[in-house]
Amino acid sequence: MNKFWKMVVGLIFVFSLTGCFGESYNFNPPSVKLSSNSTIKTEELAEGNIVWRGEGNKVKKELKIKDISSLAKQQPQMNFIAGEKVDLLFEHTDFAPKGLSVSVWQNDKKSDLKVSDISFNLPKSKGEYVMEVNLHTDRGDAQYVGRINIVEH
Template identity: 45%
Template sequence: MDFTPPSVSLDIDNGIQLIQLKEANINWYSDKHYNKETKDILSLARKQKQVIVKSGQEVQILFDSEDFKVLDLRVWLWLKDKKIELKLGKNRYFYFPKEKGEYLLEVDLRTDSGSAQYVGNIVIK
């Protein structure tokens, strides 16, 4: 069994496009303690390769492993310094907004094994 924090990706178009998100902040307890601190997550997100998605695109959040209980999962988009929470539906699906532009993505995961934060760089066309 793998007790490290999961890798997180976004599934766009049912597996046609997978976007791997970058770990930002990790505080994870299992057989070992994993800790990673990123002071400026938006700067880290900006450094990621920009991924182009369609406006209103449906997306699913995927974990590479799940030997933990999810307590809370939230998705945010940053447009400059404005933070927008996206509604997460069944099976961890959400929709990108219809407004086109360059966004930074933040995924916050809280579990019974700790917390993890992931970022990405998204362009909505």
């Protein structure tokens, strides 16, 4: 009977350690993609200003972009339909979200879009826009930008 208890204790010890080694966290900021019903593929936004902390609250990645608008205009154009619903897709979610905002710029005029969970509706006016997504989390802040073209349906 003594061998049985040693074996049980040994198994409990091994199984408890597998929980420690089995988890791996991604301490990089997530990539962000846009998805809608009108596009077959997802469209990835470019990273803008980022301060992201990793293990031990140490800064893992930091980017400082002076001219976000120029960065966005250099990105491939993404086409969407006026007023359509768009979802934000995150590569991973190894963070606790604290806030998410989406804005579009057209001719230096900023419009904040209402975000519900991870979805928002695009403006109803056609034209070219610069999109800005700001993600605030327990790991830090990350900004993403892109160039979108909105067409009528």
